[in-house]
Amino acid sequence: MFRGISSVTLDAKGRMLLPARFREPVVVTAEGKLVLTIDMREKCLLMYPLQEWEIVQRKLEGLSNIRADARWLQRLLIGHATDLEVDGSGRVLLPPMLRDYASLSKGLILVGQGNKIEIWADDAWQSRRDEWLSGSTADLLADGDEFTGLSV
Numbered sequence: 001m002f003r004g005i006s007s008v009t010l011d012a013k014g015r016m017l018l019p020a021r022f023r024e025p026v027v028v029t030a031e032g033k034l035v036l037t038i039d040m041r042e043k044c045l046l047m048y049p050l051q052e053w054e055i056v057q058r059k060l061e062g063l064s065n066i067r068a069d070a071r072w073l074q075r076l077l078i079g080h081a082t083d084l085e086v087d088g089s090g091r092v093l094l095p096p097m098l099r100d101y102a103s104l105s106k107g108l109i110l111v112g113q114g115n116k117i118e119i120w121a122d123d124a125w126q127s128r129r130d131e132w133l134s135g136s137t138a139d140l141l142a143d144g145d146e147f148t149g150l151s152v
Helices: 020-030 050-061 068-080 096-101 122-134 137-141
Strands: 005-009 015-017 033-038 045-049 082-085 091-093 107-112 117-121
Touching: 005 015, 020 033, 020 045, 020 050, 033 050, 033 068, 033 096, 045 050, 050 068, 068 096, 082 091, 107 122, 117 122
Parallel strands: none
Antiparallel strands: 005 107, 015 091, 033 045, 033 082, 045 117, 107 117
């Protein structure tokens, strides 16, 4: 559903304009309803169309909360999950607490990731991207068979 990368601006009220290629699927398939939460491994936010988030949430709720790691996962992802709506101008208001988590200010980068969109502070994205590009692909591919047969 979501692919590609876009640069957008956060306005003084904490709203960002969704690019048309991201906005159209959200409005058509999710009636403009989104869910925003944190990424636990990176200082960015994850924005899902409501129906995609509901799949993720059901999986999280299905984890045994006897396990401490499952509880923390539930607390962080479900606990930070915030319902959003695309307004008539195609904007989304990002809550202050989540903006603070990802250090979002004026310049944002939106990265399509299939069923979700990552929202990054421009400088954080540039730094991490450069770090990933300078790393060794041998390290990436050494850990698993899931990359067998992958050709890009």
